[in-house]
Amino acid sequence: MRIKIECGSIVDFKCDLLVINEFVGVKQPGGATGAVDRALGGLIGRLTRDGEISGKLGEVTMLHSQPGVKASKIAIVGLGKIEDFDLDAVRTASAAAIKKGREIKAKTVATIVHGAGIGGLDAEEAAKAVVEGSILGVYKFPGYAKEKELPDHKIEALVLIDHDRNKTNAYKKGVELGRIIAEAENHARDLVNTPANKMTPSNFAKLAEHIARINKLKCVIIDPKKAGMEALWAVAKGSDEQPKLVAIEYLGNPRSKEKLALVGKGITFDSGGISLKPSKKMGEMKTDMAGAAAVLGTMSLLSDLKPKCNVLGVLPLTENMPSGHATRPGDVVGSLSGYTIEVLNTDAEGRMILADAITYAKQRGATRIIDVATLTGGCVVALGDAATGVIGNDQEFIDQIIRVGNRCGQKMWQLPLFDEYKEALKSQIADIKNTSETGKASPSSGGAFLAKFVGETPWAHLDIAGTAHIDKAKGYLPEGATGVPVRTLIEYITRQG
């Protein structure tokens, strides 16, 4: 889908679908919608007053065009209540409209920039959100079926249209930014949706290396066993697939000692290991590398966006499988940090691989750490798919990330890291246990485990178990992988740099 900007009158623009908008409770359409309404002899106003157009967020009302408007069809998309209106509403509305465009097989869709007029949003931010919502909204995982009922319709062009020439430059910037960010997020979705037999640790590592190469980023692929990453190896040794640890570095401020590490859990399949998971929905565990996918997606944006800061992406990649070679519950294993770990439950494997990846990041000079992981089912129980759980050791850092997440439409909610959770991980025979005896408060318990390996470095842990993939499409999120939290990470990094 090409994206263009046109300066001119929307009623005179020839396209298959013209997208305009309406807020809840508006009796007489204004702005660009008002111009179309006048050209249609007041039809939109009448439909609104009759209650056929409600303005509810994401509602799409289709009109066949009439003389006075050159577009073949018109979609009026609801923006919701004006008091709730924000950039995420723009994304949601844009996704609803573009999906309608796909449904009617439009080749060219023209849209006004929701929010840049009456909505009062910054023109660049609004254009960025329109493009993000549109590209994220039409995402579909291609899949592998040889027999398809119908090929998926592809919209050829999306045109952002405005009569105000003064906004063109801001729109250009917003469009470019929105496009690359949304494409990176879609790429992360592709990785997560790919089945585990195709997305093995080696394949993931090759892909990461390729992405690093085309972006001219320094990349190393490490053999965890040789490098003394015993906790990572303890998870990997039950599998026939070789584990990898990939590190990709972006230096946007080489003179600075500051370095942000992004560490992403990359379990390409989590069977639970010897502590085998129940078979129901086990297939979903192909998504257990969503943290690594989000980190890779974020790293892929840095050489384009050029933030003035240093970022190290660390991807511990392995399967978690049961076999005669697998780690047993009760085993004690070492780790890169030197701490020994009593493995009570082999299904608590994410924290094991993150422990070594975090230690590695510190050895490479990380001064701040964000880890991203589908860590616990307990986080899904607590927050569902509404929000990512956040735990950390530095309140200011945590607050900043939560704020950025909210602005990006990727809600985050802090969970506690009380001393009780650390106490419950004390082992009689090793430095730490990988789970508590009770299994209670698993998101916080997982956080407490990671905290031991993080030490004093400012750190935030994002548990995306509930938000990385969803069962049912909503707004600009498709069924399956969501790409969370690529937008938050990149927004955080670019605002810092």
Ligand code: BES
């Ligand atoms: N990958 C799972 C967590 C998960 C569950 C992600 C559901 C997405 C959806 C993780 O490795 C796991 O199995 N965690 C255990 C931890 C427990 C043994 C302390 C869990 O949550 O049950």
Ligand code: ZN
């Ligand atoms: Zn597990």
Ligand code: ZN
């Ligand atoms: Zn897991």
